[in-house]
Amino acid sequence: MKYCQICGGEKVEIHHIIFRSEASYLANLPINFKYLCFKCHRGKKSPHFSKEVDFKFKRELQDKLYNIFKGKKYYGEEDIKNLLNISISEVLRVVNPLKIYKEGYYIEDIILRLLGGRLYLEPYEVEIKNLMEKFM
Ligand SMILES: [Zn+2]
Ligand SMILES: [Zn+2]
Helix, strand or coil, X not given: CCCCCCCCCCCEEXXXXXXXXXXXXXXXXXXXXXXXXXHHHHCCCCCCCXXXXXXXXXXXXXXXHHHHCCCCCEECHHHXXXXXXXXXXXXXXXXXXXXXXXXXXXXXXXXHHHXXXXXXXXXXXXXXXXXXXXXX
C-alpha cells in the first residue's frame, strides 16, 4: 500500500511531476510519479494549484536525475534502461529525438528530455548562467 509522499495520508493518486500535457512520453515512467492524497494532489498547496509546489517537485526530480546520471557523460540504451528501471521500448520513446554520439546519448540531452525539455533553475542560478554566457 502506498501513502501520500507529503502528508502520509492514505488513498493516493499518481501525480505526474512533469505533467502529461507537458511530455506524454513520460507518462509511464515511475521516476516521474509522485503518490499524493487528494488534498495534496488537488488542494491549495498542490502542484496543480501552486506554481511554487510544482516548481519544487520538478526541481527535486531534476536533482534526482543528476544523482542517477553521474560519473559518465554518455549513456547507452541499456544504461538508461537499468538506471531508470524501465523497459527498452520506454527507453526508445525517451531517446527517440536525441542525437546519438558514438559513445551514446549525452547526459545533458537525456536529463533535459526527462524533464520535458527544460531545466528548473532557481533565480540565482539563472543569473549565474546569464553572466557566464556573457563572458564566454
Ligand atoms: Zn497528502
Ligand atoms: Zn497530478
